Amino acid sequence: MRDLVIIGGGPAGISAGIYAARKQLDTLLLSEDFTGQLGLSSLIENYPGFKSISGLELTKTFLDHLKEYDIDIRSFEKVISIKELKDFYKIVTDEREYETKAVILCTGANPKRLGLKNEKKYLGRGISYCVTCDGIKYKDKTVVVVGGGNAGLEGALELSNYTKRVYVFEITDRLTADEVLIERVGKEKNIEVLVNVEVKSFEGEDRLKEIIYTDTKGERELLTDGCFIQIGCVPNTGFLNGFVKLNSRGEIVVDPKTFQTSKVGVYAAGDVVDFNEKQISLSVGQGALASLSAFRYVRGLE
Amino acid sequence: MSSKKIVIYTSPDCAYCYTVKGFLEDNNLEYEEIDIYNDEEGYDRMKEISNQDSVPVTVIDGEIVLGWDKKRFKDLLGI
Structure with missing residues (x-):
């Protein structure tokens, strides 16, 4: 049984991972790929400490930082479902299953398609x-x-x-x-x-x-x-199937003081939550807060 | 361990390319990388074999994979 499973390896997930590792929670971070909103960004000029950096370079920098810590990272595993059991959660991926006391959902968002005639036909052909x-x-x-x-x-x-x-x-x-x-x-x-x-x-x-x-x-x-x-993004919440409460846009509803979702011990952070603004710096802050909240929950602190 | 010949056509700062390369590296598989931004012949070859011009294009023993498609990579590589 893990203390914490973080789902997603973007800015929110990586920030949550760094905070969890420093609190010495037994943590697993699952990341399906590196093609989230950050990885696909051309140029980032509003994240403190980096005057100008590509999305992929910032992703690599974040990952390098996370890997400094004792944290189990499994890339290329896709979460299929989450189940609530008596006093823990079971996470099912396309590779295996994990049991955990707490979960942080940082699954981000994907580029929105226009859904028009021939859009798919000309993908890669214009x-x-x-x-x-x-x-x-x-x-x-x-x-x-x-x-x-x-x-x-x-x-x-x-x-x-x-x-x-x-x-x-x-x-x-x-x-x-x-x-x-x-x-x-x-x-x-x-x-x-x-x-x-x-x-x-x-x-x-x-x-x-x-x-x-x-x-x-x-x-x-x-x-x-x-x-x-380049018309924005849709939250990656399809796999949740009613597991936590979503808003009308499909984003996860959280308590802004703790970033807990509608389920006790389950938190969310980053582009997947119901905040109007989506920014790397906001995702990083939300990931940290969700991680600290998860720490309090796992350790039974007020 | 797979002994298949793997060639990836990539561009710098391409997150999908980074994902494909990371997946192969995690599975201890060697590959040849062709950066189409710096190899015009390579770019022409990629367009010819894949009939499109988006990266990444991965060729595994002659089989072509467009983009990042984990299931197809696992099937073709037998992992």
Whole structure:
């Protein structure tokens, strides 16, 4: 029987792991992969201590820090279900089962798909969800970034360094990214922002050739070589199957003082919880708080 | 231990590529890595064999795996 199982190896899970290890809880951290919101981020410039770092580099830095401690880390194991037994929990993965006194859910969120015609067909043939992975292939070409939030504008800025032209499509009447990013995008001559734009379909033959969209004037089409979809994320809570209370967006409801979920001894932290803002620094803080709460629970402290 | 020939086409800062490489390393498997950002011929070859241009593309004894697909990796590698 473990003291604590942390599910997820993003900023919240790693922070929870560091705090749990320092409190000498017998802890297991399960991480399915390294392709969460952090791993897929192009550039991070708002996490203290790092003026500018890629998401993957920050992931590696966090993991290096965690591995300094005596903590059992099992990567590439996917959690299938969690069961509540008499006074402990059983975690079933695609490899084996674990018993634990407490759980912290840090399963994060995945990139949202538009769910449109041909979106899947052109994945890897003009459509991508990862600017950092696939951007450079569009050197001197025209690309579209769908999404005017932080991820969208960060991607557009990276792409503007080597592409001929970048169009940013925002569905609402204004960009929703941080002001500093909006200002920077405004200074780039090869980025054009289009608001009130809704993508309708992707067209082409072997590869994506044009995007059909509507704006305030009706239906239009834009010829493009590539399209990067950056429209936010959906919480990874599907496997919970009613185990803890979720809000209408599928995020885990927590007590903001302890980050305990609707189940005693089960905590949640990071992008998977019902907080409006999703930030690495918030995830790290929430992971620490959830871990300290789990420590108190496991040790029977008030 | 698998003695299959494994080639991975990657790009720097690609989290899916890092995941695939980490999985192979955890299973003590050796692989050849081709960084398509620095190897134009490699990039062309990847497009030709996979009929698409997203990384990672992994070739295991001639079988192609697109992206990170744990079940397919385990099946192909017999682990």
